[in-house]
Amino acid sequence: MNKVSIKAPAKINLSLDALRKREDGFHEVAMVMTTVDLADRIELTLLEADEIKIESSGGFVPLDDRNLAFQAALLLKKTFNIKKGVNIHISKHIPVAAGLAGGSSDAAATLKGLNELWKLGLSLDELAELGAKIGSDVSFCVYGGTALATGRGEKIHHISSPPPCWVLLAKPPIGVSTGEVYRNLKLHGLEHPDVEGMVKAIEEKDYDQICNLLGNVLESVTLKMYPEVKHIKEQMMRLGADAVLMSGSGPTVFGLFQHESRLQRVYNGLRGFCHEVYAVRLLGE
Ligand SMILES: C[C@](O)(CO)[C@H](O)COP(=O)(O)OP(=O)(O)OC[C@H]1O[C@@H](n2ccc(N)nc2=O)[C@H](O)[C@@H]1O
Numbered sequence: 102m103n104k105v106s107i108k109a110p111a112k113i114n115l116s117l118d119a120l121r122k123r124e125d126g127f128h129e130v131a132m133v134m135t136t137v138d139l140a141d142r143i144e145l146t147l148l149e150a151d152e153i154k155i156e157s158s159g160g161f162v163p164l165d166d167r168n169l170a171f172q173a174a175l176l177l178k179k180t181f182n183i184k185k186g187v188n189i190h191i192s193k194h195i196p197v198a199a200g201l202a203g204g205s206s207d208a209a210a211t212l213k214g215l216n217e218l219w220k221l222g223l224s225l226d227e228l229a230e231l232g233a234k235i236g237s238d239v240s241f242c243v244y245g246g247t248a249l250a251t252g253r254g255e256k257i258h259h260i261s262s263p264p265p266c267w268v269l270l271a272k273p274p275i276g277v278s279t280g281e282v283y284r285n286l287k288l289h290g291l292e293h294p295d296v297e298g299m300v301k302a303i304e305e306k307d308y309d310q311i312c313n314l315l316g317n318v319l320e321s322v323t324l325k326m327y328p329e330v331k332h333i334k335e336q337m338m339r340l341g342a343d344a345v346l347m348s349g350s351g352p353t354v355f356g357l358f359q360h361e362s363r364l365q366r367v368y369n370g371l372r373g374f375c376h377e378v379y380a381v382r383l384l385g386e
């Protein structure tokens with residue numbers, strides 16, 4: 102085998118709470134994450150030469166050691182003293198710097214693909230632990246599915262999948278820096294979402310309660326910095342989404358829908374003023 106092709110799905114945060122700032126500068130978080138069927142595709146080709154090459158079609162991403170997929174390959178090479186190389190091709194479909202963990206998912210897919218290509222024999226748990234060195238969202242992306250993530254986001258507790266539903270993603274034409282959003286977060290006086298309640302609602306497949314409990318403390322920063330995100334939230338709700346929330350540090354907003362006809366109506370309404378709108382399904386498992 103000298104080629105591996107692997108899907109790298111986007112995630113959304115159904116609940117995101119920040120509890121405190123840690124000594125290492127990161128925030129202690131509790132969040133519920135789930136994958137959706139909007140995905141990049143990563144193709145890995147074995148190179149006999151000792152080098153990492155990276156190329157991409159689709160969105161604009163750095164094609165050097167700033168790319169998280171490149172960093173994943175380098176980490177494995179260094180950790181296991183691999184003398185072979187790889188060509189990484191990314192077919193980019195997930196919007197970049199959008200709050201959908203596109204880069205993290207590419208890194209996770211690269212870890213999983215190289216585990217096969219370089220015959221490393223690592224478990225998912227071992228890959229997830231390595232992934233945490235690249236970014237806080239990478240561990241979750243190694244497993245996918247649905248999870249409660251704690252610590253700085255790297256401690257993963259698997260939970261059952263939410264009931265099937267549609268998700269509408271709408272991204273205004275701005276990129277958001279996750280670091281900047283966390284830096285501007287004021288922990289005092291925050292309205293904290295009920296993360297435990299969200300886990301329970303998912304376990305009980307209670308769609309209405311999932312809608313009621315959506316919450317993300319990072320909205321308090323991003324919605325102020327970028328009023329267009331607030332505008333999209335309001336429009337999506339007005340047009341008829343069952344519930345609406347910003348994903349991660351934004352700026353992507355997602356809406357949940359039980360009925361496809363309503364999803365279609367809101368999709369058409371949003372396309373009038375928002376260029377990037379995607380109708381997807383929860384992958385859940
Ligand atoms: C917003 C989320 O995407 C929600 O899933 C994550 O919490 C962030 O995950 P990520 O993009 O993988 O973040 P990282 O690349 O690890 O960190 C980017 C920056 O965000 C801040 N950061 C991130 C995670 C965390 N728990 N606390 C933080 O304060 C740190 O300043 C860090 O330098």
Ligand SMILES: Nc1ncnc2c1ncn2[C@@H]1O[C@H](COP(=O)(O)OP(=O)(O)OP(=O)(O)O)[C@@H](O)[C@H]1O
Nearest residue numbers: 168169197198199200201202203204207238279349
């Ligand atoms: N493979 C990649 N795909 C997308 N962005 C990448 C990649 N590698 C590095 N980056 C860089 O990472 C930054 C964040 O991009 P990404 O799309 O991962 O953001 P995000 O969806 O907000 O992530 P998260 O939700 O984990 O915070 C951008 O500045 C981008 O240039």
